[in-house]
Amino acid sequence: MLISNIKKKDFKTQLIYFLFIVPALIVFIVFRAWPIMYSFILSFFDVNIISGNTFLGLNNYISLINDPSYIKSFMGTIRFTLIVLPLTILWSLLVSIILDYKFLKYSNVFKGIFFMPFVTSWIVISLIWKWFLNSKFGVVNEVLSILHLPEQDWLTDPDVALWAVIGITIWKMGGYFILIFVANLQIVDPCLYEAAEVDGANFCNKFRYITLNALKPAFYITLITGTIFYFRTFTIIFAMTGGDPLGSTDLIAYHTYKLAFLSFDFGRANASITFMFAFIGVVLLLQTVFFERRD
Amino acid sequence: MKKLLFLVLVIVMSIVGVTTVAAAGEKVTITMWHNNNQVYQDLYEKVFDDFMANNPNIEVKIALQPNVSYDLKILTAFIASREPDIIDSAHDFALELEQKYSAWTNLDDYGVRDWEEVKLMDPNILSSLSYEGKLYGLQFTDQPLALFIRKSWMENVGWDKGYPYIESWDDLIDLAKKFTFEDPDKNGKDDTIGYEMFGSLDRNYATVQFEYIMNAAGQELVTKDGKLNINNETGIKALTFMQDAIWKHKIAPRDTASFTHMEMYRDIAAGVVGIARLGGWNVPGWMEQLNGDFVALPFPPIEEGEKNYASTIYHVMMISTNSKHPEEALKVIKYLCSANVQAEFYKKTGMSYRPDLDYKNLAATEQELFFKDEMLPSKIDRIYLITASWWTADARATLAQFIQSALVDPTLDPAQVLTDAEKAIVEKFVPKK
Numbered sequence: 001m002l003i004s005n006i007k008k009k010d011f012k013t014q015l016i017y018f019l020f021i022v023p024a025l026i027v028f029i030v031f032r033a034w035p036i037m038y039s040f041i042l043s044f045f046d047v048n049i050i051s052g053n054t055f056l057g058l059n060n061y062i063s064l065i066n067d068p069s070y071i072k073s074f075m076g077t078i079r080f081t082l083i084v085l086p087l088t089i090l091w092s093l094l095v096s097i098i099l100d101y102k103f104l105k106y107s108n109v110f111k112g113i114f115f116m117p118f119v120t121s122w123i124v125i126s127l128i129w130k131w132f133l134n135s136k137f138g139v140v141n142e143v144l145s146i147l148h149l150p151e152q153d154w155l156t157d158p159d160v161a162l163w164a165v166i167g168i169t170i171w172k173m174g175g176y177f178i179l180i181f182v183a184n185l186q187i188v189d190p191c192l193y194e195a196a197e198v199d200g201a202n203f204c205n206k207f208r209y210i211t212l213n214a215l216k217p218a219f220y221i222t223l224i225t226g227t228i229f230y231f232r233t234f235t236i237i238f239a240m241t242g243g244d245p246l247g248s249t250d251l252i253a254y255h256t257y258k259l260a261f262l263s264f265d266f267g268r269a270n271a272s273i274t275f276m277f278a279f280i281g282v283v284l285l286l287q288t289v290f291f292e293r294r295d
Numbered sequence: 296m297k298k299l300l301f302l303v304l305v306i307v308m309s310i311v312g313v314t315t316v317a318a319a320g321e322k323v324t325i326t327m328w329h330n331n332n333q334v335y336q337d338l339y340e341k342v343f344d345d346f347m348a349n350n351p352n353i354e355v356k357i358a359l360q361p362n363v364s365y366d367l368k369i370l371t372a373f374i375a376s377r378e379p380d381i382i383d384s385a386h387d388f389a390l391e392l393e394q395k396y397s398a399w400t401n402l403d404d405y406g407v408r409d410w411e412e413v414k415l416m417d418p419n420i421l422s423s424l425s426y427e428g429k430l431y432g433l434q435f436t437d438q439p440l441a442l443f444i445r446k447s448w449m450e451n452v453g454w455d456k457g458y459p460y461i462e463s464w465d466d467l468i469d470l471a472k473k474f475t476f477e478d479p480d481k482n483g484k485d486d487t488i489g490y491e492m493f494g495s496l497d498r499n500y501a502t503v504q505f506e507y508i509m510n511a512a513g514q515e516l517v518t519k520d521g522k523l524n525i526n527n528e529t530g531i532k533a534l535t536f537m538q539d540a541i542w543k544h545k546i547a548p549r550d551t552a553s554f555t556h557m558e559m560y561r562d563i564a565a566g567v568v569g570i571a572r573l574g575g576w577n578v579p580g581w582m583e584q585l586n587g588d589f590v591a592l593p594f595p596p597i598e599e600g601e602k603n604y605a606s607t608i609y610h611v612m613m614i615s616t617n618s619k620h621p622e623e624a625l626k627v628i629k630y631l632c633s634a635n636v637q638a639e640f641y642k643k644t645g646m647s648y649r650p651d652l653d654y655k656n657l658a659a660t661e662q663e664l665f666f667k668d669e670m671l672p673s674k675i676d677r678i679y680l681i682t683a684s685w686w687t688a689d690a691r692a693t694l695a696q697f698i699q700s701a702l703v704d705p706t707l708d709p710a711q712v713l714t715d716a717e718k719a720i721v722e723k724f725v726p727k728k
Contacts, residue, residue, distance in 0.1 A: 050396045135549040155553040242497030
């Protein structure tokens with residue numbers, strides 16, 4: 001009797017909890033899950049926005065794989081992610097450690113300064129940097145000129161443009177990563193460092209065995225969110241380079257946009273989205289397995 | 296029972312009759328989008344007020360859409376089945392939608408070629424608005440392409456040649472050099488751009504710029520019989536001119552390959568550009584913005600004394616294939632093509648497609664004639680942008696990549712670039728016989 005009452009009560013509680021999440025669930029299904037599903041379905045069709053779709057099977061995927069510009073864009077995105085993700089983590093880690101240094105004055109002001117780029121919109125940042133990087137009027141070349149360094153064609157030299165995008169991305173996303181690292185550093189018990197010092201640990205040992213260990217959750221979060229974000233990089237390309245020059249900054253999200261809205265090839269664009277979704281999913285799975293094994 | 300049946304029949308007939316009467320007297324709403332500017336919007340509203348007064352059963356709703364995402368907005372409207380009945384758009388986008396989706400109503404079904412308004416349209420323009428034998432759009436304006444030159448700068452650098460100011464490409468380079476290196480704005484700083492072009496791959500601007508220079512030299516990128524026409528003497532000269540402007544003469548910024556019209560508009564507004572492309576649609580806005588401190592003239596011929604060709608792009612009006620009221624929509628389009636409305640548009644915008652208007656007198660009545668005689672719509676040489684159905688956005692994108700490669704790498708030989716471009720385009724896009 002008692003058990004059945006408890007079970008009944010449990011069910012009621014669960015039901016109430018469930019009802020609370022129903023609105024969010026509906027929003028998620030309508031605006032997230034269904035579009036993803038629908039995009040997946042469309043990836044098997046020749047999409048005609050007026051007269052209806054024609055089933056193509058796997059043809060859109062095969063066509064993408066055989067398209068050198070798509071493969072170039074896909075490989076470029078992997079290269080971009082592999083460069084920018086570790087660099088953002090390194091940069092953020094370094095800044096976080098400095099910001100967490102107990103003798104640093106006005107650390108909150110500096111935290112605000114580093115965090116500011118992250119809260120500024122990508123469009124604004126891209127347009128400002130486009131002007132900063134202008135070869136004739138840009139402040140960056142002006143500074144290089146004052147320092148007697150060679151001026152660069154930041155946005156038109158195929159060997160330089162991607163690096164300009166990488167630099168700005170690190171600068172902007174660094175704010176978010178720094179926030180996560182600083183938050184993690186602040187919860188490390190100072191006693192651990194004191195105990196280590198008593199045991200004769202030097203700076204490197206303390207950093208390796210205490211700080212890095214404490215930052216494991218931060219590494220996990222930054223790796224996961226960074227992978228997702230960087231693989232989907234779009235706005236800075238859209239607003240600053242347009243994939244130029246010579247496709248050197250034509251990352252996969254922008255390439256997909258062009259497939260859909262410039263070539264009107266919605267079937268292949270949806271195949272590309274599905275491909276991206278699956279690829280990111282696999283990478284995240286591998287990262288999660290790696291972290292779980294390490295734990 | 297019979298009485299009951301009779302009663303039901305009477306009721307049904309009455310309802311059907313009432314409905315039919317209502318349908319016949321119902322006011323039809325025609326929606327139309329355009330992406331011009333507020334000057335056009337005000338004009339459209341004015342002429343449609345007159346139209347609706349004479350056609351009480353048709354209501355026209357005209358909406359100005361932002362130019363930046365206009366194509367995207369039309370596409371998404373089609374996807375959501377909420378597109379307007381009439382779309383006023385640049386003709387290349389119109390063709391793309393017809394090629395991909397058969398998006399427009401076949402106007403031949405309504406016998407529009409017999410209209411007096413259509414007979415006045417250039418047959419070549421009509422053929423460029425046809426796809427697979429179907430006429431899908433009607434021309435609304437000629438939008439002459441010209442060269443913008445800042446008037447006060449010519450005085451400041453002592454350029455004393457009278458109209459047409461520059462008579463060859465060498466003249467253009469000489470003037471642009473003065474604008475770049477002789478402090479034409481007299482502010483004591485090296486902060487001016489002599490000549491600004493487009494070179495981005497975004498929306499194939501590199502191709503647009505190349506085409507503009509080719510057109511002005513009397514060549515089309517695709518001939519009227521559908522052949523690719525880039526790898527010839529004029530094409531090589533045009534690409535060499537663009538490449539040299541950046542790297543040899545240094546009159547155009549090294550960033551040219553990243554420029555779209557947005558950068559050009561920004562730099563013109565900032566007062567740092569001396570020479571650039573000007574479209575007829577820019578004139579009203581820039582007259583106000585720059586206090587009339589510019590002249591517009593056709594792009595010069597390659598050599599002095601040769602003919603220079605005035606080219607144009609044109610806006611087109613199409614009716615959505617899903618429109619429920621194509622006949623009423625056509626009535627609206629016919630009205631917009633009429634002499635009175637075209638004259639009204641010419642007075643305010645300097646653009647009209649009709650060759651039969653008395654342009655000089657029209658211009659004299661309401662605004663100073665901005666374009667000289669050779670730029671009048673009736674005299675434009677009309678070197679077309681699109682003359683073959685295979686000349687799609689993807690084909691133009693392929694050419695844009697090759698053009699851009701020459702703009703970012705001064706060591707590339709323009710002749711070789713065009714040979715490679717021709718090979719790539721012919722292989723991928725030109726239909727094999």
